Amino acid sequence: MADKYRICVPTVARKEVLREMHDAPSSGHFCVDRTYIRAAQDFTWKSLRQDVEWFVSTCGPCQRNKAYTARARGIPNPLEAPDGRWQAVALDLVSLAESAAGYDAAVVFTNMFTKQIFCAPVRMKGTTAEKVAELFILHVFRTQGLPKVLLSDRDSRRQVYFRLLGATL
Ligand SMILES: [Zn+2]
Numbered sequence: 680m681a682d683k684y685r686i687c688v689p690t691v692a693r694k695e696v697l698r699e700m701h702d703a704p705s706s707g708h709f710c711v712d713r714t715y716i717r718a719a720q721d722f723t724w725k726s727l728r729q730d731v732e733w734f735v736s737t738c739g740p741c742q743r744n745k746a747y748t749a750r751a752r753g754i755p756n757p758l759e760a761p762d763g764r765w766q767a768v769a770l771d772l773v774s775l776a777e778s779a780a781g782y783d784a785a786v787v788f789t790n791m792f793t794k795q796i797f798c799a800p801v802r803m804k805g806t807t808a809e810k811v812a813e814l815f816i817l818h819v820f821r822t823q824g825l826p827k828v829l830l831s832d833r834d835s836r837r838q839v840y841f842r843l844l845g846a847t848l
Contacts, residue, residue, distance in 0.1 A: 685723040690771050691785055691798060696722055697734040711735045767791035768819060768826040770811070774803060786811055788819050 688696050700718040702708050709717065715731045724730075735741055771787040782800035789796050797818040801810065819826070 685719070685721055688722050688724050689773055689775070691773050691775075691787055691796075693724065693730060694734070694796070697730060701731075701734060702738060702740070708738065708741050709735075770815075772801075772803075772806065772811075786814050788815060 696718065697714070700709070701714045711732050714735055715728055718727060718731060767790070769789045769791055771789070772784060773787060774784050775782070777783040778800065780800070782802055784801050784803040784806065786799045786801050786806065787796055799814045799818060801814075
């Protein structure tokens with residue numbers, strides 16, 4: 680594995696890769712270790728192992744198979760949101776190759792509990808705090824209300840986005 684090139688996968692495409700490695704017809708719902716080994720042969724990113732663990736632990740068919748056993752043992756699911764709403768949300772601004780329509784980035788809002796995502800294509804240059812706030816309201820706030828927690832890194836621009844939404848950082 681060490682002398683082979685691996686693809687560094689951007690955030691927006693990771694779920695697709697994990698799905699392919701775990702539950703595509705050729706995969707058949709592999710366990711965490713097997714899914715990880717398969718993914719790590721061709722792909723890489725910092726949180727790959729954690730993301731595989733999360734993906735498998737939230738996979739519907741796998742959950743249904745294990746639900747009985749887990750309940751019997753009384754193991755709580757740490758990823759379970761109390762009511763499934765968007766209580767903790769992360770924001771990513773990802774640069775992409777420019778599309779025919781002139782978009783060269785995507786704003787990605789991630790529900791940290793379910794990892795459900797909303798993506799909106801944007802032009803990096805025109806992505807002002809107001810624009811991000813508008814997308815947030817359109818994609819998240821309108822249906823989910825204001826989350827309790829908004830996760831941001833130290834990137835000052837993102838902090839501005841969140842401050843505009845009235846969040847305490
Ligand atoms: Zn599965």
